[in-house]
Amino acid sequence: MVEMRKPIPVQEAIEHLWSHRQQGSTEYVSINDCDDRRLGENIIANHAVPPFNKSPYDGFAFSAEDTFQAGLENPIEFEVVEHIGAGQVPTIRLGQGQATRIMTGAKIPEGADCVAMFEVCKTYEKDNKSCMSIKRRMKAGQNIIEEGSEVIEGEKLIDRGTLINPGVKALLATFGYSKIKVAKKPVIGVIATGTELLDVDEILKPGKIRNSNAYMIESQILRAGAEYKYFGKLADEFEPSFQTIKQALEEVDILITTGGVSVGDFDLMPAIYEELGASVLFNKVAMRPGSVTTVASNGDKLLFGLSGNPSACYVGFELFVRPIIQHNLFSHKPFLKRIKGTLADDFPKPNPFTRFVRNYITYENGKVNVRLAGMDKSNVVTSLAHTTGLMVLPGGTRGFKSGDEIEVLLLNDSEGQLEF
Amino acid sequence: MVEMRKPIPVQEAIEHLWSHRQQGSTEYVSINDCDDRRLGENIIANHAVPPFNKSPYDGFAFSAEDTFQAGLENPIEFEVVEHIGAGQVPTIRLGQGQATRIMTGAKIPEGADCVAMFEVCKTYEKDNKSCMSIKRRMKAGQNIIEEGSEVIEGEKLIDRGTLINPGVKALLATFGYSKIKVAKKPVIGVIATGTELLDVDEILKPGKIRNSNAYMIESQILRAGAEYKYFGKLADEFEPSFQTIKQALEEVDILITTGGVSVGDFDLMPAIYEELGASVLFNKVAMRPGSVTTVASNGDKLLFGLSGNPSACYVGFELFVRPIIQHNLFSHKPFLKRIKGTLADDFPKPNPFTRFVRNYITYENGKVNVRLAGMDKSNVVTSLAHTTGLMVLPGGTRGFKSGDEIEVLLLNDSEGQLEF
Numbered sequence: 001m002v003e004m005r006k007p008i009p010v011q012e013a014i015e016h017l018w019s020h021r022q023q024g025s026t027e028y029v030s031i032n033d034c035d036d037r038r039l040g041e042n043i044i045a046n047h048a049v050p051p052f053n054k055s056p057y058d059g060f061a062f063s064a065e066d067t068f069q070a071g072l073e074n075p076i077e078f079e080v081v082e083h084i085g086a087g088q089v090p091t092i093r094l095g096q097g098q099a100t101r102i103m104t105g106a107k108i109p110e111g112a113d114c115v116a117m118f119e120v121c122k123t124y125e126k127d128n129k130s131c132m133s134i135k136r137r138m139k140a141g142q143n144i145i146e147e148g149s150e151v152i153e154g155e156k157l158i159d160r161g162t163l164i165n166p167g168v169k170a171l172l173a174t175f176g177y178s179k180i181k182v183a184k185k186p187v188i189g190v191i192a193t194g195t196e197l198l199d200v201d202e203i204l205k206p207g208k209i210r211n212s213n214a215y216m217i218e219s220q221i222l223r224a225g226a227e228y229k230y231f232g233k234l235a236d237e238f239e240p241s242f243q244t245i246k247q248a249l250e251e252v253d254i255l256i257t258t259g260g261v262s263v264g265d266f267d268l269m270p271a272i273y274e275e276l277g278a279s280v281l282f283n284k285v286a287m288r289p290g291s292v293t294t295v296a297s298n299g300d301k302l303l304f305g306l307s308g309n310p311s312a313c314y315v316g317f318e319l320f321v322r323p324i325i326q327h328n329l330f331s332h333k334p335f336l337k338r339i340k341g342t343l344a345d346d347f348p349k350p351n352p353f354t355r356f357v358r359n360y361i362t363y364e365n366g367k368v369n370v371r372l373a374g375m376d377k378s379n380v381v382t383s384l385a386h387t388t389g390l391m392v393l394p395g396g397t398r399g400f401k402s403g404d405e406i407e408v409l410l411l412n413d414s415e416g417q418l419e420f
Numbered sequence: 421m422v423e424m425r426k427p428i429p430v431q432e433a434i435e436h437l438w439s440h441r442q443q444g445s446t447e448y449v450s451i452n453d454c455d456d457r458r459l460g461e462n463i464i465a466n467h468a469v470p471p472f473n474k475s476p477y478d479g480f481a482f483s484a485e486d487t488f489q490a491g492l493e494n495p496i497e498f499e500v501v502e503h504i505g506a507g508q509v510p511t512i513r514l515g516q517g518q519a520t521r522i523m524t525g526a527k528i529p530e531g532a533d534c535v536a537m538f539e540v541c542k543t544y545e546k547d548n549k550s551c552m553s554i555k556r557r558m559k560a561g562q563n564i565i566e567e568g569s570e571v572i573e574g575e576k577l578i579d580r581g582t583l584i585n586p587g588v589k590a591l592l593a594t595f596g597y598s599k600i601k602v603a604k605k606p607v608i609g610v611i612a613t614g615t616e617l618l619d620v621d622e623i624l625k626p627g628k629i630r631n632s633n634a635y636m637i638e639s640q641i642l643r644a645g646a647e648y649k650y651f652g653k654l655a656d657e658f659e660p661s662f663q664t665i666k667q668a669l670e671e672v673d674i675l676i677t678t679g680g681v682s683v684g685d686f687d688l689m690p691a692i693y694e695e696l697g698a699s700v701l702f703n704k705v706a707m708r709p710g711s712v713t714t715v716a717s718n719g720d721k722l723l724f725g726l727s728g729n730p731s732a733c734y735v736g737f738e739l740f741v742r743p744i745i746q747h748n749l750f751s752h753k754p755f756l757k758r759i760k761g762t763l764a765d766d767f768p769k770p771n772p773f774t775r776f777v778r779n780y781i782t783y784e785n786g787k788v789n790v791r792l793a794g795m796d797k798s799n800v801v802t803s804l805a806h807t808t809g810l811m812v813l814p815g816g817t818r819g820f821k822s823g824d825e826i827e828v829l830l831l832n833d834s835e836g837q838l839e840f
Contacts, residue, residue: 031620031635032638035638035639035642035643036642047624050629051624051629052626052627058682058683058684058685083685084627085615085616085656085684085685085686086614086615086616086627086686086728087614087615087616087617087627087628087655087656088615088616088627089626089627090627101685103684103685103686104682104684104728104729105614105616105629105728106616106627107626107627157805158805162805164639165639165643165805165807166636166637166639166640166643166734166804167636167734167803167804167805167806167807168805169635169636169638169639170632170633170635170636170639170730170734170804170805171632171804171805172620172635173620173630173631173632173634173635173636174629174630174632175630176620176621176622176623176624176630177620178620178621194506194507194525195505195506195507195508196505196506196507196508196525196526197507200451200592200593200596200597200598201596201598202596203596204467204471204596206472206509206527207472207504207506207507207508207509207510207526207527208507209470209471209525209594210593210594210595210596211593212590212591212593212594213590214593215451215589215590215592215593216586216587216589216590216593217586218452218455218589219455219584219585219586219589219590220586222455222456223455223585223586235507236505236507262478262524263478264478264505264523264524265478265503265505265521265523266505266506266523308506308524308525309524310590314586314587314590339783339786340783340785340786341786342786363759363760363788365760366759366760366761366762366787366788366825367786367787367788368783368786368787368788383587384586384587384590384591385577385578385582385585385587385588385590385591386587387585387587388835405786412832412833412834413832414832415808
């Protein structure tokens with residue numbers, strides 16, 4: 001009755017899965033709705049920044065050459081022939097002895113090649129003319145932000161697949177992108193299986209628990225940048241389960257089920273994969289929690305059969321589903337960022353298989369400390385709330401002690417890395 | 421003409437501001453819409469987890485006492501009287517020599533106090549009865565997840581102000597919260613000032629630049645967990661600017677303007693604060709960039725006058741506006757998380773005032789490295805795209821070298837810290 005499955009290493013499971021990855025499509029959204037989306041194209045500078053020589057200060061613009069004789073005892077006088085604020089355009093080409101009063105960000109007038117700040121100039125009226133004088137020599141180019149000094153026209157600014165943060169959005173606005181080509185969010189179907197599941201608004205009954213996995217996964221899907229579609233929860237009965245899953249597959253890009261993948265008497269997913277004609281990529285991974293994590297491909301769609309156990313479900317999503325979503329969204333670094341840190345708690349349990357332990361990070365004097373997020377029983381849901389990372393404890397190791405160096409996968413990081 | 425303002429230290433500016441902080445209100449949202457919101461109440465366990473003694477494995481439940489004579493040469497036989505999956509409720513109270521076939525997660529029947537996995541049991545039919553035998557002694561409580569072993573009824577699980585992540589959402593579902601009391605998002609008004617500003621969809625004209633600050637700040641507002649309301653851009657003309665700002669104040673909780681706070685000829689904000697009767701908390705901060713950052717209070721509303729310079733605007737928001745928003749949302753740790761790290765690039769510029777330099781973090785062997793996000797001219801917008809932190813270089817210091825220890829404020833962190 002108990003089917004024997006051969007566990008494969010996590011790395012090998014990811015390789016199987018990776019050969020079935022697909023990139024998604026793109027769509028245009030208003031710049032007002034582009035936050036936290038991933039770019040669907042490279043962003044190229046369509047003009048230089050700044051697009052003209054401009055002033056970094058409030059002051060006077062003139063030709064530096066006019067001040068070559070200036071000195072503490074020899075103030076040089078200028079007639080102020082124009083007064084321009086940012087956004088105003090200078091209209092007068094300056095001749096010798098002429099200056100323009102200019103505000104921060106304004107365009108440098110023709111005939112000027114430097115700006116002197118107000119603080120070093122003296123202003124006065126003389127013969128009904130506005131004048132200023134300066135006692136120091138200026139250099140050509142002094143206090144001028146040159147056209148193109150920040151960005152040259154045609155320069156690639158940001159790669160396709162980059163997450164749009166406030167700085168990226170500022171760039172998009174600067175270059176006039178009012179509609180942004182972004183990666184279209186893949187739709188991830190979610191189905192929870194298990195006769196023991198109650199809806200969130202049902203009263204607790206003997207032997208039953210509320211469905212928390214579906215809500216958790218929906219939140220993980222959103223964090224990964226995709227959209228979810230929930231198809232409800234299924235009792236452990238073959239025919240209705242099969243029909244719902246078959247129908248759901250038509251409506252989504254990727255389908256996640258929770259529960260029913262083990263080898264218990266009521267675990268229906270193996271039979272459903274068979275009836276669908278789906279090809280099972282793996283159904284046993286040498287890891288804890290989540291060893292029963294199963295992935296199958298059905299045509300061009302992936303079915304992720306995650307464990308019904310909340311922690312195993314959580315880990316299965318982050319390890320296997322999230323990188324597939326990131327790749328779909330054109331991310332160049334689809335895998336969870338993995339860093340080294342120092343364990344700050346004891347973890348005495350031996351690890352016959354690779355173990356992923358919920359943790360959070362603290363920083364101390366420039367060093368990364370890794371702390372356990374709570375009791376690590378695979379059925380504990382509460383510790384998930386404080387989790388920001390997953391410690392990776394290699395299989396075949398004994399327990400770990402405070403002070404040991406370990407590796408951590410970061411869950412709140414959006415940069416990612418190239419390989420698992 | 422040039423008004424002399426006395427710069428105050430950043431810490432002092434934050435203290436002035438902090439005395440005007442306000443907490444917001446709460447609202448209920450569906451559990452489907454609660455992601456990334458902050459909790460508006462403490463979450464208390466309204467039942468124990470698990471709510472009943474349950475099985476961690478597929479196997480047989482029975483009384484451990486029945487196996488006291490078991491041994492390799494002395495298998496003990498049980499009659500299997502019931503078969504229950506997860507979610508099914510045991511109906512038979514077990515007597516001596518009776519066992520229940522039980523699936524992972526199912527409730528332990530009365531009369532049983534242990535579970536033996538399938539692997540250690542032998543199953544067979546005998547006299548038309550379903551039987552199993554076991555050759556090992558079991559202990560009372562063995563392989564039983566006890567009621568309340570994860571969470572006791574009445575236990576506080578999560579604090580008000582906590583950000584709802586996938587783990588928190590799972591907890592909310594577990595305890596039957598279908599409507600979630602969350603912090604209501606404050607509405608932050610955004611107005612860009614400056615005659616030089618074009619709309620994002622306008623063609624570049626001489627002397628003009630596109631308005632990027634408003635879009636950047638909107639994105640920063642969303643990252644901080646609030647809502648924005650954009651009131652457009654204003655030319656540097658007093659009366660229409662004053663009217664728009666006065667009207668906007670009626671419609672928002674907090675108002676941000678960009679530009680017009682310096683002492684240039686076209687900087688209108690000081691006069692507008694005066695006409696509003698707003699009390700200016702500070703208008704010069706001993707920091708770069710963003711020294712002209714101004715905060716005023718008008719009744720119970722705060723007006724943030726950020727610099728028109730993109731980088732100064734960005735820094736001003738993160739240092740001053742973001743903590744005020746976090747406090748409004750009940751965060752217990754409203755300030756940016758500050759960690760130590762090792763500078764991995766040279767920064768030769770001296771720092772007469774506290775300087776906030778855009779950076780990103782890399783990790784190397786458990787250590788935090790800090791790299792410059794790009795050229796650090798306060799007018800450079802492109803480096804903002806790669807920024808994930810702000811290095812804090814104390815005022816009165818010379819340049820910094822690769823290898824120096826420095827402090828960094830993290831921008832993508834949602835945990836925060838208690839004080840600036």
